[in-house]
Amino acid sequence: MHLSVRYDPKEKKFPITNLAHIELKMRHFLTNFAVALTKIKINIKDGTIKKSDRVIGIDLGTTNSLVAIVDPVTREAYCLGEPEDKIVPSVIHIGDDHSVTIGKKAAAYLTVEPEHTVYSVKRLLGRSYTDIAGHAASYGYALVEDQTKAMVNIDIRGRMYNPIELSSYILKALREKAQTLIGEPVSKAVITVPAYFNDSQRQATRDAGKLAGLDVMRIINEPTAASLAYGIGLLKHESKTIAVYDLGGGTFDITILSIQDGVFEVLSTNGDTYTGGDDFDRAIVEYWCLQMQLDLKEAEADQQLYQTLRLEAEKAKKYLSSNESYSRQIKVKDSYLELSLEKDTFESLIKPVVEKTLACCALALQDAGLEVPAIDEVVMVGGSTRTPYVVEKVSGFFHGTHINNSINPDEVVAIGAAIEADILAGNRKDMLLIDVTPLSLGIETVGGMMDTIIPRNTKVPFQAGRQYTTSVDGQSKLKIAVYQGERELVDDNRKLGEFILGNIPAMPAGLPKIDIHFILNADGILKIEATELRSGVRQDIEIKPQYGLTDAQVEDMLLSAMQNAETDMQKRMLAEAKAEAGQVIYYCRKLTGSHSDLLTEHELASIRDMIELLELACNGDDRETINKQIDRLNDMTRPFAEKLMDDAIGKALTGKKLDAL
Ligand code: ADP
Ligand code: MG
Secondary structure, three states, rough: OOOOOOOOOOOEOOOOOOHHHHHHHHHHHHHOOOOOOOOOOOOOOOOOOOOOOOOEEEEOOOOOOEEEEOOOOOOOOOEEOOOOOOOOEOEEEEEOOOEEEHHHHHHHHOOHHHHHOOOOHHHHOOOHHHHHHHHHHOOOOEEOOOOOOOOOEEEEEOOOOOHHHHHHHHHHHHHHHHHHHHHHOEEEEEEEOOOOOHHHHHHHHHHHHHHOOOOOEEEHHHHHHHHHHOOOOOOOOOEEEEEEEEEOOOOOEEEEEEOOOOOOEEEEEEEEOOOOOHHHHHHHHHHHHHHOOOOOHHHOOOHHHHHHHHHHHHHHHHOOOOOEEEEEEEOOOEEEEEEEEEEHHHHHHHHHHHHHHHHHHHHHHHHHHOOOHOOEEEEOOOOOOOOHHHHHHHHHHHOOOOOOOOOOOOOOHHHHHHHHHHHOOOOOOOEEOEEEEEOOOOEOOOOOOEEEOOOOEEOEEEEEEEOOOOOOOOOOOOEEEEOOOOOEHHHEEEEEEEEEEEOOOOOOOOOOOEEEEEEEEOOOOOEEEEOOOOOOEEEEEEEEEEEEEEEHHHHHHHHHHOOHHHHHHHHHHHHHHHHHHHOOOOOOOHHHHOOHHHHHHHHHHHHHHHHHHHHHHHHHHHEEEEEHHHHHHHHHHHHHHHHHHHHHHHHOOOOOOOOOO
């Protein structure tokens, strides 16, 4: 193994001047063999989950939420409720006794009690204040401004509410609605989330479901649900690439999905969390103000006038989805206003917003590495795609590719969730079911860290490998400890087992190449193979990770991973600082020992003292102090490192190998 660094003949020096770092860099070079995860073809299993009670599908939307179910007799999926109350506005009003009102009734408070009425809570799920700070001013209620990374809180009437709790009120209302309408208790659900939701947002959604008394069987992506509603992805041997265009009230998402044998893979997502039908309404209000020679700023300041105009604008917009022109006289305070809007004018008003969404579509295609002809079908989602102009422009963008918009665009996600729920309930034996690992699988590395080899939510069967090396010279045995969980330190995860890879021929630290391969089969059985590639020494074991862990335990582990993310990071940084200190000390001792001739007695004594101080720091838990001592030791040994480098270069230039250092 040769160290490849640039040598500057004029300076006769390598650009690296730091003793420990030379070695660390070399080590890094040696250990950096991480093999990218390789996806292998998924084998489809059919549903074997026992028949259970009814499972509902929920679309927990930013603007509106819906609940749907599959009729046990007709096998048809439909949204629950009378036509006028299928859609539940995602609005929560908190009364003076902290009583909770949801939906339409709550939405009526938006204009009169904005500070007690929460809308768009989905944007806050799993997010901290700093995540959303840029848009904080646009919320009518009080977001608590703190500097922590914890989920943002909302202060309503002197009580703190968090987004999980608020979302759970919506879910609870949907659950109760379902129970009333089907006349049976409901405890299981599939809930949809945007494809771009990260782990903490998904976990927060799951927790909200739990708080609402629901056993969340699965969280699925909204575009996946919409596709299922159209029957896309339900057939074996089906292979397609589709675009899901979702324009809701306040958000826009475009997702490119690849579907193969019932497996949905998100190729790319793009969008804007602050673009949607609300922008159409605003454009109309601005136009009317201009027409009536009303100053927009003044109109905005007059909440009653502005909100009336806004509601009227939404009515006009919806009316124009199936009519050519709108006109109405309204009364605000004591004056009458004549409001009218032609379809053509409306379309020119919303053109910039629609063009913005098409630009996102172009970016999504680019990210997926695809061109328009590669898209087999387009699925339209979200209430705003009821506007014919939107469909027209999207169709134009996708060169007339088949557009699926026959199902109500505001119901399509909930309907898809109900279909997935029905599959999970085991009601469709003909249907495909993909299993995933509920928790990440990995091994322990230096410092007690968890190194994940198979991440959670990976579809099985799956296999992945990584390469490692030793951290101590002449190590002939290596303990491989296997863990399951999401926490950074193995101590906080669950140990599945350990085994020893022995008979490794003695080599300097960093030289052995140990390949560790995880093979997870469709039943959740994990087989591990460890091979020392230089000598060919190998060992393998089989572990059954799923057994012994109940669903509740899995949930608890995930919950605590979320709650402990911050402390884990601190612990990880401390463990890393200690590990680095260990390395620095090890190489300082080794090299000052083997090259003591390059140092004076005094220099040697100072380095030894400095090592002692670093060791002392490592006994404590103060990361800052450890890092400071590492820096001091590095600074002190820098001249020595330079000498050593020069020496090594000299030898290298006279034909000796550099790694003899
Ligand atoms: P979200 O997914 O964000 O919760 P929805 O998919 O329910 O939102 O979409 C809500 C948006 O759809 C609102 O802006 C609403 O005004 C708009 N919308 C609903 N019906 C129509 C219609 N007939 N024509 C145009 N826009 C509509
Ligand atoms: Mg939606």
